[in-house]
Amino acid sequence: MLNVDRAQVTRDQDGQVVISDPDCPLLVAVKVGEVTGRRQITELTVQARHPSARISPGVLHRLPLAQIEHLAVVASHPNEAYYRALARPKPTGQRGWDDGHWDRVLAVHQWAEETRRPGGGAAAVAELWGVAVDPTVYRWMATARKRSGGRS
Structure with a gap:
């Protein structure tokens, strides 16, 4: 499963934050926006980057969304x-x-x-x-x- 502690976090020119754990067959991309005065995830994309990877309800349920949101908010704005x-x-x-x-x-x-x-x-x-x-x-x-x- 995705481990945010060892993941590489990058931000592209569109403001999308990509979280890539080298030991996880999934790649997570997140967009952050302001909703009701709070910055939070507004778009979440999960990609299978390995042929054996499966995206299922169980896999999605185990994603550490709170940690992903924190990383994305922090990475979405300079400094x-x-x-x-x-x-x-x-x-x-x-x-x-x-x-x-x-x-x-x-x-x-x-x-x-x-x-x-x-x-x-x-x-x-x-x-x-x-x-x-x-x-x-x-x-x-x-x-x-x-x-x-x-x-x-």
């Missing part, structure tokens, strides 16, 4: 993995956010705006931290800009 890594949760027991958090919020917002990520900066901050755009992201952006002296 997505780096900016996802910036979105860290607040440490347990900490009341407020540290100064680094506000810098990371600004960095993610700016990256999303500059690269024209679907949904823009506010949507990227919301998605990566798992918060609501209104009011959380708007409040965070105001605080981050105030702390940074108005940049971004």
Whole structure:
């Protein structure tokens, strides 16, 4: 079965993400789009690339779709993995956010705006931290800009 840990992940010029595990007779291609404000799989293609490969309901059921979706979302936009890594949760027991958090919020917002990520900066901050755009992201952006002296 497809093992995403050892798979090669590539993105073609059409934005399709191809996941190829050398030990798997299947090739998976995914397109990611925005659905109800969230980036997710909008198209999934499974190809048998070996004569003995069979695509059956059982094989499709065993595909690690959550992992495939995560890989596809990360690979579908430039530097997505780096900016996802910036979105860290607040440490347990900490009341407020540290100064680094506000810098990371600004960095993610700016990256999303500059690269024209679907949904823009506010949507990227919301998605990566798992918060609501209104009011959380708007409040965070105001605080981050105030702390940074108005940049971004």
